[in-house]
Amino acid sequence: MNIVLGITGSIAAYKACTLIRQFVKAGHEVQVVITPAGKEFVTPITLSALTSKPVVSEFFAQRDGSWHSHVALGQWADAMVIAPATASSIAKMAHGVADNMLITTYLSMKAPVFVAPAMDLDMYAHPTTQANLNQLRSYGNYIVEPGTGFLASHLEGKGRMEEPDEIFRQVMDVLQPEGCSNCSQEGRLVGRRVLITAGPTHESIDPARYIGNHSTGKMGFALAEAAAAEGAEVELIAGPVALSVKHPRIRRTDVVSAEQMHEAAMRLFPSCTDGILCAAVADYRPAQCADVKIKRETQAEMTLTLVQNPDIAAALGQVKTDGQRLVGFALETAASAEALHYGEDKLRRKNLDYIVVNSLCDAGAGFGVDTNKVTIVSANGQQQSLPLADKSEVAREIIRRCL
Numbered sequence: 001m002n003i004v005l006g007i008t009g010s011i012a013a014y015k016a017c018t019l020i021r022q023f024v025k026a027g028h029e030v031q032v033v034i035t036p037a038g039k040e041f042v043t044p045i046t047l048s049a050l051t052s053k054p055v056v057s058e059f060f061a062q063r064d065g066s067w068h069s070h071v072a073l074g075q076w077a078d079a080m081v082i083a084p085a086t087a088s089s090i091a092k093m094a095h096g097v098a099d100n101m102l103i104t105t106y107l108s109m110k111a112p113v114f115v116a117p118a119m120d121l122d123m124y125a126h127p128t129t130q131a132n133l134n135q136l137r138s139y140g141n142y143i144v145e146p147g148t149g150f151l152a153s154h155l156e157g158k159g160r161m162e163e164p165d166e167i168f169r170q171v172m173d174v175l176q177p178e179g180c181s182n183c184s185q186e187g188r189l190v191g192r193r194v195l196i197t198a199g200p201t202h203e204s205i206d207p208a209r210y211i212g213n214h215s216t217g218k219m220g221f222a223l224a225e226a227a228a229a230e231g232a233e234v235e236l237i238a239g240p241v242a243l244s245v246k247h248p249r250i251r252r253t254d255v256v257s258a259e260q261m262h263e264a265a266m267r268l269f270p271s272c273t274d275g276i277l278c279a280a281v282a283d284y285r286p287a288q289c290a291d292v293k294i295k296r297e298t299q300a301e302m303t304l305t306l307v308q309n310p311d312i313a314a315a316l317g318q319v320k321t322d323g324q325r326l327v328g329f330a331l332e333t334a335a336s337a338e339a340l341h342y343g344e345d346k347l348r349r350k351n352l353d354y355i356v357v358n359s360l361c362d363a364g365a366g367f368g369v370d371t372n373k374v375t376i377v378s379a380n381g382q383q384q385s386l387p388l389a390d391k392s393e394v395a396r397e398i399i400r401r402c403l
């Protein structure tokens with residue numbers, strides 16, 4: 001494959017050399033495009049020696065004035081990987097500020113683009129960086145999430161460019177899903193598109209308060225990773241959670257309320273082959289959200305009128321076509337036998353193909369913890385109980401048995 005590797009001005013540029021070696025060793029051709037600032041961190045001589053190709057940096061070759069065609073590069077490439085990507089380059093990419101060869105190449109790119117951010121923790125967390133990354137996601141670019149750890153600034157936090165091994169794996173998982181490194185059955189879900197809801201919803205009472213629940217989204221995010229690892233494209237609709245996605249085939253839509261989750265699910269489900277409804281959606285929301293913060297002094301007691309939220313699972317169950325599969329979850333406070341009974345009832349009412357039942361009575365199951373203990377009930381009445389295990393292991397089993 002032909003890979004355009006974009007390098008921008010970050011200390012993590014030294015890791016690009018290892019990444020090049022990995023692509024070259026795996027038999028791929030690499031063409032480096034580097035920004036002027038990138039050259040301050042790693043020399044073109046090193047890069048051209050590793051790639052056996054002259055490095056492209058300027059619009060024109062200084063030697064003979066010949067034009068470097070970013071359009072031709074855009075057509076030559078099977079993928080563009082920008083690693084490291086600084087906050088500045090990400091902003092330019094998001095807004096089309098084509099003032100260097102790397103950005104013009106990005107704008108001309110026909111192939112999938114992977115962006116591996118590298119910056120200080122505060123720069124990464126800044127709303128403008130996050131908004132720009134979301135902008136890139138909306139263009140269909142894959143973001144290789146940075147890791148958390150020791151940064152060049154001697155601070156510790158999220159912003160450290162992902163290691164070359166992991167960037168290589170994520171790129172290859174997309175380009176060659178049938179050979180993906182951590183598939184339990186290689187590429188079994190290639191061609192499938194799976195909608196997953198995850199996390200809680202927050203229902204506003206006033207601009208400062210909400211009604212919520214204890215869901216952290218861990219199970220839903222683990223399901224998204226497991227489905228993507230087997231080759232599926234994942235549409236993850238996440239309520240307010242403090243989690244990030246790793247796999248580049250997961251496209252994330254963030255929502256806050258049940259109504260927003262319902263709108264996103266109804267919009268995305270028709271283009272999906274499967275749906276897994278793992279979110280702990282609030283059943284009710286305040287009939288009205290106050291415009292200003294409700295003052296304690298004004299009333300000794302308060303009564304909130306709640307109205308029912310849409311049941312997303314049931315709504316998708318109604319529009320589900322023959323080829324589509326729907327998996328729901330039922331978290332119960334009853335003991336196992338009774339919990340299963342409630343689960344079966346939900347499966348029928350919501351027109352699901354499977355329901356994954358878990359009980360808060362079981363130690364190690366439910367909200368917040370890293371483990372879960374579930375029973376999968378299918379529409380034909382079969383029950384499969386899985387042992388208590390890590391949520392990522394449980395997720396792999398659910399994906400394997402239900403999709």
Ligand code: C5P
Nearest residue numbers: 277278279281310311312313328329330
């Ligand atoms: O709340 P309940 O126990 O009925 O949830 C069972 C299933 O329905 C879960 O899969 C949950 O994600 C889904 N659900 C939903 N929308 C709701 C309530 C529940 O999608 N408003």
